[in-house]
Amino acid sequence: MDVILHLTHDCQLDCAYCYGGRKRARAMSWEVAQRAIDLIFDQPSTEPAPQIGFFGGEPLLELPLLRQCVAYAEAKSAATGKPFRTVITTNGLGLDDGIAEYLKLKQIEPTLSFDGVAAAQDASRPYPDGASSFADTRQAMLTLLRHFPDPIICAVVSPENVRCLPDTIDFFMEAGIRRLLLNPNFFADWDEPHLDLWRQGYEHAARRFEEEFRGGRVMHLNFITTKIVTHLKGGYDPWECCDFGLKEIAVAPSGNIYPCQRMVGEDTEQLGLMGNVFTGFIEQTCKALADGREVTSPECLECDLRRRCRNWCSCVNHRLTGRFDRTGPLVCFHERMAIEIADRVASALFAEKNATFMETFYFEKHADPEWV
């Protein structure tokens, strides 16, 4: 089981789409963090390397606690013989070379939340006084690039910034980013003109992706790479889908346990509350969550793309449709678009027997003569 620790509800930014709710200086106590880490090390698990994720709010605001958690997890790992992975999602504003060096030393893989060019970043990720966070976040990206060969950037795509998407993709690629997550804001109001801009942005990304492979350079864009892989292997495997509390849990600063980090919010609504690190899991809720996560939309069941579709994200489903087991039309639109574009790109690169593509996705540089 993996655990995501919400080290604090606080953050330096005031992002329009944040699902964390109102920002406040409420940090996780050491006792809560310790019990949460115990949960993943003390449970019998067949998974060899549980993951600890640092999240928030902004987790670097609680750096001493983060360091304490890492040291504790290292000690637990040494005592139990279980290895672990650590990741962090950060806005980068507290990052400097010393912290980046620490993250590297401890093999904590960073994901930087950064929406792209100034117009995109400022559309949704300002400081509370409305000031731009672009220059500071760009600086954080450059700091990460000095210490990590291949940091992940997570950019939210929303109607407010989708017009900038081509520029944003170019901006990240020119900076040297090779792993880019375009994270759709499914909860925004998307009208037809903005859906068209979204497609245009993805088409631009696809062209850049092809160009990179033709130039012998590997890059990964989530909506293309994941859809290519799901074709290659015949769909998502069950263990790759969200298990909604079975494989990954999120722990709020209070110690409350949720099935997903998106459901922690302000920790007041308590939708999907699964328990608390001090009192344990609420069995009835866990069972209800597990039973209700299978997608049952009739349209999905008859769709040819169902095994490659990520309609299994229960928290997105609930927010869009009020049900964990029913996905929304915007997810359907996105998945059809992503699969169509990814398949077109992959079909072209395969037809060309592109060596970089073949090596990345078929694990051999030169196409087998049978397929030439």
Add this chain to the structure above:
Amino acid sequence: MKLKPVSHYSGARYPRLADYLAKSTRGRTLSTVGLAIALAALLSLLAGCGNMNGSVA
């Protein structure tokens, strides 16, 4: 906007890995398990905190 199920999809004109390897001389020497691990690793390249398999929402 509504859910739009897709039928008779034929957009992927590149082979599944298993089909590719079945025709490949090299495929006979590679283990299925090893390839499954390699593909899973590709997905995990894009997995960060709270974005399982790069499939964020």
